[in-house]
Amino acid sequence: MSEVRIAAEPRTEFGKGAARKIRRESKVPAVLYGHGIEPKHLTLPGHELLLALRTPNVLIRLEGEGVDELALPKGVQRDPIKGFYEHVDLLLVKRGEKVTVDIPVTLTGDIAPGGLLDQQLITVSVESEATHIPTGVEVDIEGLEVGAVVTAGDLKLPKGTSLIAEPETVVLQVINVPTSAEAEGATEGEAAESAEAAE
Incomplete structure (x- = not known):
């Protein structure tokens, strides 16, 4: 399976207001967790994420400030009416690791x-x-x-x-x-x- 590269930005503001602001910019709040690391709060570009998630179990290469990781989408929340992504949970994976x-x-x-x-x-x-x-x-x-x-x-x-x-x-x-x-x-x-x- 090929990797899909997505730019990831660290997220420092939290709460519903901050999340709404992120979505207004056509971006999606995300959390990266796994391997015992502290969860990393990220912001991902909405359109690129939409295209990537059309492939089941897509392997995502997150790249950005302080981030260079491989991840699998494990939980996706979508707006029930408009269909856009509201939030994504990502699982950190390593090469050779079984999932x-x-x-x-x-x-x-x-x-x-x-x-x-x-x-x-x-x-x-x-x-x-x-x-x-x-x-x-x-x-x-x-x-x-x-x-x-x-x-x-x-x-x-x-x-x-x-x-x-x-x-x-x-x-x-x-x-x-x-x-x-x-x-x-x-x-x-x-x-x-x-x-x-x-x-």
Whole structure:
């Protein structure tokens, strides 16, 4: 995974008023923590941060006065209406260090006709080197028929990445699609039960 370089400025003013002032300047308040260091309060450029956070588990190189660190975003607060970032928590990481992250599960192909895909996990927890976090894991569902099940243990993870989720956790399954006759039969059965109950 490539690094995204973002300019970071030390933040010395705190509180809601100071945070609002920062946001008016199209910047975002942030806190960098981890490895037993005192949390560092920073200000980051809003647009660059927005672009960086479009990539899951993006590795951010913070550069600025008194700051030259690698970090992973661990907590993001967004305005529920306008959508801009209100605050970001960043976890300090070192090269070669193992971190636990959730990576997206993406599907390729199409299941066999007559089935219905039931995807139960859209992300899966893995452990990986902080500087080699995979962007995701692909599952080929081409031709899967009713009854097929893919578990977390079936996922083909990149070298150097290990599964944290329980191996038997169901990622997806292909279930049967009720036919119109079955659906009508169920409806008729429910109607009969209702009539009996009314009597």
